[in-house]
Amino acid sequence: MFSTAARALASRSLPRAPSILPPSRSMLTVSRLSPSVAELTLDKAPANTLSLEMALAFSAAVSEIEADPSVTALLLRSSSTKIFSAGLDISEMSGPEPARLADFWRAIQGTYLSLYSSRLATVACIEGHAPAGGCLLSLMADYRIMTGGGPRIGLNETALGIAAPYWLKDMFVETVGRRNAELALLKGTLFTGEEALAVGLVDEVLPLEEVYPRAKEEVLKLARIPAKGRAETKRLLRGAAVDELLAGREADVAWFTEFVLEEGTQKGIKAYLDSLKKK
Numbered sequence: 001m002f003s004t005a006a007r008a009l010a011s012r013s014l015p016r017a018p019s020i021l022p023p024s025r026s027m028l029t030v031s032r033l034s035p036s037v038a039e040l041t042l043d044k045a046p047a048n049t050l051s052l053e054m055a056l057a058f059s060a061a062v063s064e065i066e067a068d069p070s071v072t073a074l075l076l077r078s079s080s081t082k083i084f085s086a087g088l089d090i091s092e093m094s095g096p097e098p099a100r101l102a103d104f105w106r107a108i109q110g111t112y113l114s115l116y117s118s119r120l121a122t123v124a125c126i127e128g129h130a131p132a133g134g135c136l137l138s139l140m141a142d143y144r145i146m147t148g149g150g151p152r153i154g155l156n157e158t159a160l161g162i163a164a165p166y167w168l169k170d171m172f173v174e175t176v177g178r179r180n181a182e183l184a185l186l187k188g189t190l191f192t193g194e195e196a197l198a199v200g201l202v203d204e205v206l207p208l209e210e211v212y213p214r215a216k217e218e219v220l221k222l223a224r225i226p227a228k229g230r231a232e233t234k235r236l237l238r239g240a241a242v243d244e245l246l247a248g249r250e251a252d253v254a255w256f257t258e259f260v261l262e263e264g265t266q267k268g269i270k271a272y273l274d275s276l277k278k279k
């Protein structure tokens, strides 16, 4: 488990301004696969994009699941077999109000802090597309199982004229290795499941109908690993990255907001959003 001080700092830094809506649970559902395994389903049609409200609801749900000591593992999935998550809600970054943009980014940081540092064993069941923030969300889990053939996964931020922040880029580099990461990030590559498996971005690839049953099997297996040893191992593996973000959280907010508010970035984001809507 991560230090109490770090956790307190993480939750204290989440947006609390009165203008922010309370976390809505209608975008997510939480259920139990067994007494010790929770399932968190992203359920925000049409694309499970990460708006400010979705990010707040996500972190709140993970924290609530973790607060129950009988839960040792978490399965993360989407209610859609076509889209796991299309990443950040691009409309949050198009012509944004600066204070909301800053709160949006703090809430995105919160999703990372809650899931990547979770004491739980976590499995991502990626049945559909997982571009950009959808890919990063799955990287915050301990194990990834994806559908072969159709759906794509990867970090295509460069196509939007933006860059993944260092703490998310680092997760990608740690997972696929330096050279694979450079090639993929600079080109904005979106991989098929099979290609993702080849670079180590996912751990298993299966036909769609087998992905969820296999993910359930894996999470139930991981739930039986002694919880204390696993939590401490995760802390040893990920604690430094989490602490680095906690120490530089507001500097990261400043980097993100300045970058997004630049005129050139705004033009690129608007053009990308328009192209998505015209599809």
Ligand SMILES: CCCCCCCCCC/C=C/CC(=O)SCCNC(=O)CCNC(=O)[C@H](O)C(C)(C)COP(=O)(O)OP(=O)(O)OC[C@H]1O[C@@H](n2cnc3c(N)ncnc32)[C@H](O)[C@@H]1OP(=O)(O)O
Residues within 6 Å of the ligand: 042, 046, 047, 049, 050, 054, 055, 058, 082, 083, 085, 086, 087, 088, 089, 090, 091, 108, 111, 112, 129, 131, 132, 133, 134, 136, 137, 156, 157, 160, 163, 164, 165, 168, 276, 277, 279
């Ligand atoms: C709980 C999640 C936690 C995540 C935490 C990680 C945080 C990481 C932060 C790091 C930075 C990340 C940057 C980003 O994420 S930027 C977003 C980049 N995303 C994309 O480029 C994906 C864009 N979408 C697509 O390519 C496709 O939608 C799809 C996923 C391949 C699916 O295609 P499909 O044909 O099935 O569906 P449509 O394209 O018709 O989409 C349906 C409607 O949804 C709208 N849409 C899709 N994606 C987004 C988006 N990212 N933001 C806003 N709106 C989106 C699309 O316009 C359609 O709307 P419409 O029905 O009104 O036309």
